[in-house]
Amino acid sequence: MNDYQSVYLALSVILFSIGALGVILRKDAIVVFLCIEIMLGAVNLAFVVFSRANQSAEGLFMVMCIMAVAGAEAAIGLAIFVLLYRKTGTINIDKFNLLKW
Amino acid sequence: MGLLAIIICGGAALACALLVILSRNTVHSALWMVGNCLALAVLFLLLNSQFIAILQVIVYAGAIMMFIIYAIMMLNLREAGEDEFRKSLLSGRFIVLFLFMICLLALGLGLSPMALKGEMGPHSLAKFGEVNLIANYIFVQGIAAFELVSVMLTAAVVGAVFLARRD
Numbered sequence: 059m060n061d062y063q064s065v066y067l068a069l070s071v072i073l074f075s076i077g078a079l080g081v082i083l084r085k086d087a088i089v090v091f092l093c094i095e096i097m098l099g100a101v102n103l104a105f106v107v108f109s110r111a112n113q114s115a116e117g118l119f120m121v122m123c124i125m126a127v128a129g130a131e132a133a134i135g136l137a138i139f140v141l142l143y144r145k146t147g148t149i150n151i152d153k154f155n156l157l158k159w
Numbered sequence: 160m161g162l163l164a165i166i167i168c169g170g171a172a173l174a175c176a177l178l179v180i181l182s183r184n185t186v187h188s189a190l191w192m193v194g195n196c197l198a199l200a201v202l203f204l205l206l207n208s209q210f211i212a213i214l215q216v217i218v219y220a221g222a223i224m225m226f227i228i229y230a231i232m233m234l235n236l237r238e239a240g241e242d243e244f245r246k247s248l249l250s251g252r253f254i255v256l257f258l259f260m261i262c263l264l265a266l267g268l269g270l271s272p273m274a275l276k277g278e279m280g281p282h283s284l285a286k287f288g289e290v291n292l293i294a295n296y297i298f299v300q301g302i303a304a305f306e307l308v309s310v311m312l313t314a315a316v317v318g319a320v321f322l323a324r325r326d
Contacts, residue, residue: 062165069169075260080180088185092192096176099199106206115296121211125218126308130315132223136230137319143234
């Protein structure tokens with residue numbers, strides 16, 4: 059039984075860390091959003107690895123739910139970006155310091 | 160052979176993720192993110208979950224990334240002020256995050272010796288990701304969560320239209 063679970067898990071952790079690095083360091087809101095998607099993808103990989111180790115479909119169902127959440131998040135997040143761009147003319151996240159105009 | 164495939168696809172995924180962070184142009188970031196999604200889909204195929212791989216290609220690389228690229232083109236961004244990003248790579252935040260990354264890596268390697276449960280063998284592993292097993296789980300045990308997911312997606316689309324309307 060050659061399954062390289064530790065390789066997959068290490069890959070998942072490194073991908074998650076790269077996503078966290080981008081969320082912390084970048085200022086462009088769309089790139090921050092893409093980094094959140096990278097983190098969700100890394101979590102999906104870990105879910106699939108553990109679901110395969112347990113031979114159950116629950117992890118795969120969680121992956122589908124995470125994909126649905128990512129789609130909803132894309133819809134809401136990009137609508138918010140369009141709104142912020144219309145109000146302020148930029149999507150640099152350092153420029154946003156108000157919750158309500 | 161399997162390890163070689165994992166290393167190639169994982170390296171592609173890592174390189175695409177790094178290029179998402181490091182590229183200055185936002186459209187280039189989005190296109191590298193498509194590459195990351197495709198590499199992850201190949202990794203899911205290597206993990207015997209074909210249905211999730213197909214969903215990854217259709218939903219992530221197809222729908223969500225197209226949506227993001229469309230939004231970038233609507234926003235008409237001017238690239239400015241990414242020079243401080245290179246400087247902030249050496250700041251204290253990065254060092255803290257690096258330590259966090261090391262701890263997570265140790266955690267991942269410590270969790271790894273989890274044995275395969277259930278009936279093991281190449282046959283049952285190849286059957287693991289088949290769509291009828293997933294569908295059986297969804298429509299028998301997870302039916303309430305599945306319907307709630309559909310409600311959430313509807314609410315998200317209605318909320319997005321409400322947010323982005325011109326008044």
